[in-house]
């Protein structure tokens with residue numbers, strides 16, 4: 001498998017070599033876009049043999065993929081040390097929900113990090129609940145409370161690092177170790193760093209989930225998700241995805257694969273730019289807190305330095321006092337930052353967000369903060385010139401101060 005061939009290379013090289021050793025992509029740099037619902041068999045014996053094998057890389061029917069999707073799976077597997085395979089899903093959320101459904105059964109309890117992506121929380125509170133799966137939220141920064149939250153029926157733990165919107169870095173090796181000792185599966189949403197910046201399975205997690213829509217696609221033109229795992233859980237994920245009928249289009253897979261090839265340089269550039277902008281924001285009198293583990297002196301920075309090999313352009317900041325209308329004046333004045341969901345594309349985005357509705361255990365404002373310091377903005381830093389982005393933000397602050 002491509003993943004094994006590539007393991008002697010460093011991650012940046014694997015971004016380029018991954019998924020290119022399949023027999024269909026030997027004669028061209030990129031695998032052909034193989035649009036097919038129907039694959040043809042040589043004869044009846046061939047038909048029967050393929051039906052019973054259900055192996056990766058073997059034609060059966062379009063729903064089990066074709067060389068374009070397999071090339072992307074192989075490239076992602078090559079990037080994740082410890083992975084036996086990768087399953088693709090039509091969105092990041094489908095990867096999260098599909099993985100949880102593959103792991104959990106009626107009567108199980110799922111522990112969900114309180115700072116998980118809001119739709120992940122909704123899936124736990126909605127769909128999973130209707131299937132008889134219970135959930136408990138926990139503060140991933142409080143190891144004692146986390147350990148105490150396990151019960152006999154706890155089957156899985158849903159982690160995310162850094163936490164959505166508020167960017168806390170939790171101690172993944174410790175959380176995963178406790179989960180394993182308790183006999184629970186640990187899943188982690190690794191969309192922020194991707195496998196390039198954080199080796200999720202290498203740090204003890206069982207299933208690594210990435211919204212490819214963000215950094216891997218990288219161009220705001222495609223939606224997809226992936227889950228990678230070692231042999232045992234990979235089999236379960238793949239079977240679950242097959243039974244749910246998940247399949248991604250070869251055109252989308254080619255777009256994501258194209259994005260993957262340049263992800264290393266994009267993330268490097270976006271991280272550097274984000275750090276410069278975070279430092280600039282930290283020096284503004286209107287800003288109470290910059291929430292970025294890449295910024296030295298912030299909570300989570302030490303864990304980020306210990307466990308991560310990279311960052312990205314996504315971080316948040318909190319205004320000092322003020323109200324929502326003032327926050328909107330700032331955001332509305334921005335020209336280079338679009339207002340919109342998603343992130344990880346080549347273009348910068350800004351998003352005002354409120355934390356209270358999406359937390360059950362972690363207080364907001366955080367302990368020790370001013371009670372008025374609650375109005376937050378998330379920035380996704382793109383590939384524009386850093387100075388232009390800072391000048392744009394300075395205009396935003398001018399608008400904020402006009403009132």
Ligand SMILES: *Cc1c(COP(=O)(O)O)cnc(C)c1O
Pocket residue numbers: 091092093094117164189191192211212213214223224225342
């Ligand atoms: C966007 C996002 C997802 C979901 O990805 P989609 O492709 O939009 O479904 C999952 N996790 C995190 C942290 C995200 O930001």
